[in-house]
Amino acid sequence: MSELRDFFSKHEDVTQLILYAGVIASLWFAETMVSLNGVKNKWKHTAVNAMFIFTALPIQLFLTGFIVVISIWANAHHWGLIYFIPYHTNPWVYYISLFFLLDFCEYAYHVTMHKIDPLWKFHLVHHSDLKVDVSTTVREHPGETCVRTCCLMLWTFLLGPAIGVLILRQTFQTIANISAHTEFRLSPRANKILGWLFITPNLHHVHHHYQLPYTDCNYGDVLSVWDRLFGTFCELDREETVFGIDTHMDENVNGRFVNIIRVPFQKLVRKGIH
Template identity: 35%
Template sequence: MNEIVDYFAQIPSSHRALIIAGGIAFFWLLESIKPMFVFDYKKWHHAGINIFFTLTTVVVNFILAFVLLMAADWTVTHQFGVLQWLPDMPLWLFAIVGLLLLDLVGAYLPHLVEHKTKILWRFHLIHHTDTWIDTTSANRHHPGESVIRFAFTTIGVLVAGAPMWLVFMYQSLSVVFSQLNHANIALPPKLDKWLGYLIVSPDMHKVHHHYLMPYTDSNYGNIFSVWDRLFGTYRELPKDQIVYGVDTHMDAREHNDLGNLLKIPFQRRSKDNLESEKIIDTPKN
């Protein structure tokens, strides 16, 4: 465990970039072998848009990385945060508790808040406009949302009292898990179900990308599925009933054009409040 801690305490930027690029390449290959859905789309054009947003996310995180470093160092120096207040524990348990806390405050909570807050939803909406969910969709975040999520991550570091090695470990795992649960792959149903009791499995997260309520407002988890189950935001929907996208932006001219996607948060629309604009979706048996 000490070797793992040492690695993430000093993880090179090149390795972090390799995790992102390697994950996309790996899951892209799996999607090509056995896709969950066969999409009729221009895969490279779609990937180009999503990779652009991935790169802007990387740039935002790189520019603001010093903020995370300062926050993590401050929590350790001043013994602030949950992990710093808990009694001594084995390093492996410290890591698990820390990852759970970072996942709750830095991922689950902001995701839920983005769905419930009108102005934040306008930025997060870009992620949901994708009607062809695959592994490149994982970091399809408007640059404005990347800043918002970074702010929540910083709050998560302060609340958790996480040292920097744990923050880097969490971010690395977060990238891989996000690529996995967005990937257009179908795991054996029983395997996906059992994985879903612990982590956010591909089938679980795909429900979140269904284009109608109440499914869009469910399954907010990033790595661990426990938060959705604990707070009552967990839902299931058969794969054959899932339709990707969001009902206000189903036109490809809106969701498949980079220029328009960048402008969406600032556009005036007659229906831009998710609570009032979505129709409750009742699955047909």
């Protein structure tokens, strides 16, 4: 047991992959048990999204090495915004402050991906899924994987989090992102309570609605407080939510991996105003 514990402590990337795969697999089987679309359609949809694992994972693993190097350098040189925060030597202040700062950075990243056209062309691949379920979590163009991981390098350099903080943050982020894309939704009461602080599946489904202004709301990664602070918080009933993006609603394109990969390199048609 001690050998196993030592292995995982030295191979954080493997630990995160196992956690990621375990949570996705568990929720996917749970969705399949209650799916109204049939197992065949579920498999077909999942197969397309799963292809993105093979394009994104090598990039993710390669660039994560640079994040680790930056974190080690920043801590060795006491570099980063965290060192300007009062009482940062207190573990509670250190971890909570960095968790909130990193979550805000992810909020800013998400907004940027929507507002800058060249970046939106990559991010809309994620939004083009016409049926949001747990497999949508991995539907990320490799171009966006590169941008997202490079941004995390920047956040790590600017903030100076230790490896332990990054692992804790990634664990929460993994569970939150996967849960947000699941077909399951919370009850109105539970969503109202948890939604004051966290991005729930109900709130993230609104973000995947195919038309503005809903596409440009609920940008939060783990926490919903940033959307409330910056006026991007919104709610929409399940019956009114239609998944996809209004400029790319062709199922023949969205349902084929090769066609989806090509989307960012085609002429951009900006989201319409509705």
